[in-house]
Amino acid sequence: MSATGLSDFVLEEPGESTYIREVYGKTLVELGREGRDIVVLDADLTVSTKTSYFGKEFPERFFTMGVSEQDMMATAAGFALSGKVPFASTFAVFATGRAWEHVRQSIAFPGLNVKIVATHAGVTVGEDGATHQALEDVALMRVLPNMKVIVPADAVETEQVIRAIVRDKGPVYVRLARVKFPTIFNESYHFDIGKARILRGGTDVTIFAIGIMVSEALEAARILVKGGVSACVVNVSSVKPIDVETIVKTASVTGAVVTAEDHSIIGGLGGAVSEVLGEYCPTPIKRIGMRDRFGTSGNGMKLLEHFGLKARNIADAARGLLDINRRSESVGL
Amino acid sequence: MFKTTSDVNVLKEVARKVRIDLLKALHRAKSGHTGGSLSSVEIIVSIYFSEMRHDPGNPRWEDRDRFILSKGHGVPALYSTLAHAGYFDASELMTLRQLDSRLQGHPEYDLDIGIEASTGSLGHGLSTANGMALAFKLDGRDNRIYVLLSDGELQEGATWEAITSSSYRKLDNLCAFVDRNRFQNDGAMADIKDIEPVDEKWRAFGWEVENLPDGHDIPAILKTFEKAKTVKGKPFVVIANTVKGKGVSIFENQGKYHGVAPSDEELEIALKELGEAA
Numbered sequence: 190m191s192a193t194g195l196s197d198f199v200l201e202e203p204g205e206s207t208y209i210r211e212v213y214g215k216t217l218v219e220l221g222r223e224g225r226d227i228v229v230l231d232a233d234l235t236v237s238t239k240t241s242y243f244g245k246e247f248p249e250r251f252f253t254m255g256v257s258e259q260d261m262m263a264t265a266a267g268f269a270l271s272g273k274v275p276f277a278s279t280f281a282v283f284a285t286g287r288a289w290e291h292v293r294q295s296i297a298f299p300g301l302n303v304k305i306v307a308t309h310a311g312v313t314v315g316e317d318g319a320t321h322q323a324l325e326d327v328a329l330m331r332v333l334p335n336m337k338v339i340v341p342a343d344a345v346e347t348e349q350v351i352r353a354i355v356r357d358k359g360p361v362y363v364r365l366a367r368v369k370f371p372t373i374f375n376e377s378y379h380f381d382i383g384k385a386r387i388l389r390g391g392t393d394v395t396i397f398a399i400g401i402m403v404s405e406a407l408e409a410a411r412i413l414v415k416g417g418v419s420a421c422v423v424n425v426s427s428v429k430p431i432d433v434e435t436i437v438k439t440a441s442v443t444g445a446v447v448t449a450e451d452h453s454i455i456g457g458l459g460g461a462v463s464e465v466l467g468e469y470c471p472t473p474i475k476r477i478g479m480r481d482r483f484g485t486s487g488n489g490m491k492l493l494e495h496f497g498l499k500a501r502n503i504a505d506a507a508r509g510l511l512d513i514n515r516r517s518e519s520v521g522l
Numbered sequence: 523m524f525k526t527t528s529d530v531n532v533l534k535e536v537a538r539k540v541r542i543d544l545l546k547a548l549h550r551a552k553s554g555h556t557g558g559s560l561s562s563v564e565i566i567v568s569i570y571f572s573e574m575r576h577d578p579g580n581p582r583w584e585d586r587d588r589f590i591l592s593k594g595h596g597v598p599a600l601y602s603t604l605a606h607a608g609y610f611d612a613s614e615l616m617t618l619r620q621l622d623s624r625l626q627g628h629p630e631y632d633l634d635i636g637i638e639a640s641t642g643s644l645g646h647g648l649s650t651a652n653g654m655a656l657a658f659k660l661d662g663r664d665n666r667i668y669v670l671l672s673d674g675e676l677q678e679g680a681t682w683e684a685i686t687s688s689s690y691r692k693l694d695n696l697c698a699f700v701d702r703n704r705f706q707n708d709g710a711m712a713d714i715k716d717i718e719p720v721d722e723k724w725r726a727f728g729w730e731v732e733n734l735p736d737g738h739d740i741p742a743i744l745k746t747f748e749k750a751k752t753v754k755g756k757p758f759v760v761i762a763n764t765v766k767g768k769g770v771s772i773f774e775n776q777g778k779y780h781g782v783a784p785s786d787e788e789l790e791i792a793l794k795e796l797g798e799a800a
């Protein structure tokens with residue numbers, strides 16, 4: 190751990206911002222070149238999801254399904270049943286919403302080796318508005334038995350996630366976003382399915398975050414330390430399987446928890462962490478995320494402000510929790 | 523009640539202004555769907571200015587006919603038409619897609635501005651129209667429902683479920699238009715997933731099908747309205763052959779202008795071609 194309390198694999202300052210969906214597209218091409226037996230399906234959003242890169246180089250392994258998300262998911266199941274490793278991509282709202290029951294019955298139930306990689310999740314979709322902002326996709330996928338759910342936090346992690354899910358057998362949902370993400374990790378970062386990573390040590394509060402909110406959480410920790418509050422930051426990119434051990438360990442040390450996600454606080458990371466802590470280590474918790482409402486049109490990054498999903502909001506929530514903890518201590522006296 | 527007209531010159535002029543204003547709005551928003559908005563203009567303008575019974579001053583009027591934009595991403599054409607019909611001031615078009623605007627990136631149900639249903643996820647609108655058509659029949663009302671679909675939307679299974687319901691339920695109070703511009707998000711439909719033969723498919727599903735060779739030909743559109751009302755016992759669909767990006771040479775039949783707003787230079791070219799000095 191560095192002098193600033195950051196783990197060795199975390200950059201001291203956020204690095205260059207990149208489109209993680211672009212990393213997805215390029216990694217697919219590399220996997221193709223390495224001779225992996227993958228096929229890629231997309232539902233008329235190939236330029237947005239960046240599967241178009243794979244399509245250019247491997248046209249015979251690339252299937253444009255048209256605006257037919259349900260058809261795409263059950264077709265991917267057929268490919269998996271025939272020994273291929275299918276990737277199926279579209280926007281998160283359509284991958285998990287429109288095609289949910291096809292995913293449930295044809296992919297998750299038989300436990301097929303289908304890789305659902307969806308882009309444009311969360312309010313950061315921006316101007317397209319509520320119909321296109323998936324705020325419930327993590328919940329919808331997390332509830333399915335056999336389904337794994339991964340939410341990468343930057344470009345470095347995205348590449349590792351895409352490689353890891355090819356090595357792993359079984360259905361998985363990977364959640365990517367539209368906007369650029371600041372780079373958080375250096376090349377020594379290592380992603381493992383089922384592992385949460387402590388990015389920064391701390392003693393007063395633990396912030397669990399996913400996706401773009403991981404960089405906001407790190408920024409929140411910088412804000413908090415100025416006020417004398419020491420925050421531990423944990424990247425929970427493997428939302429399912431979730432790392433119960435790391436969550437319980439860090440929560441029990443700090444005794445206060447904030448979760449942060451560009452997703453509904455119901456059923457997403459906030460829900461998942463609450464379930465773990467409620468069962469193993471009851472801890473006061475505040476959930477930063479979309480509070481049971483739909484999104485709206487506007488600039489994607491400005492919407493994070495609008496809905497209270499910024500570092501400042503995380504820091505405020507943390508301070509609020511510490512006040513409550515102190516009050517209950519004084520009542521105890 | 524809105525005073526409709528069948529004066530082709532008036533309608534052409536409205537269409538020209540609707541194009542100009544939707545392009546200005548998209549340019550200001552810096553995002554949105556240019557090509558598929560332009561291909562729908564004559565159809566939407568003709569429905570609102572020549573055919574539908576509606577009242578911009580009383581958008582909750584019980585006797586109004588309904589329009590549903592099933593291809594919700596084409597909504598700049600609808601907002602611009604609604605503004606010109608008097609539902610709201612045209613200046614509001616410049617708030618398109620911005621925070622706190624009523625003019626959302628995809629239509630949000632809001633009768634104040636004349637939006638009858640939330641759409642944007644393709645393949646929902648015709649089912650919603652069926653529900654309205656059934657409700658009006660149940661109540662013995664004569665309101666009519668107009669719905670505009672895209673051709674890309676015909677790749678959705680849900681669309682065909684709805685197509686089957688309309689004919690099974692004999693919904694002759696329903697008139698559908700397909701904006702057949704032959705392009706989808708990723709390019710020409712023939713290269714992505716072809717849906718031919720479109721006319722025969724609808725016919726086989728029990729609809730009365732009218733093939734409109736030019737979906738920008740206003741007199742021809744007006745004739746389909748008349749024909750639609752003579753058909754009893756089944757729903758009526760107009761397959762309108764259109765040009766994606768219609769009206770601006772640099773956008774016409776260019777797949778890449780599906781989901782891209784006009785730049786400064788492109789807007790200037792467009793306004794010039796549409797006879798509006800920049």
Ligand SMILES: Cc1ncc(C[n+]2csc(CCOP(=O)(O)OP(=O)(O)O)c2C)c(N)n1
Nearest residue numbers: 233558642643644672673674675705706707
């Ligand atoms: C269910 C669903 N899937 C995907 C999309 C994303 N999308 C927006 S427009 C479009 C296709 C555009 O082609 P078409 O429907 O023919 O529209 P047009 O050419 O008339 O603009 C797609 C795939 C969507 N809006 N809804």
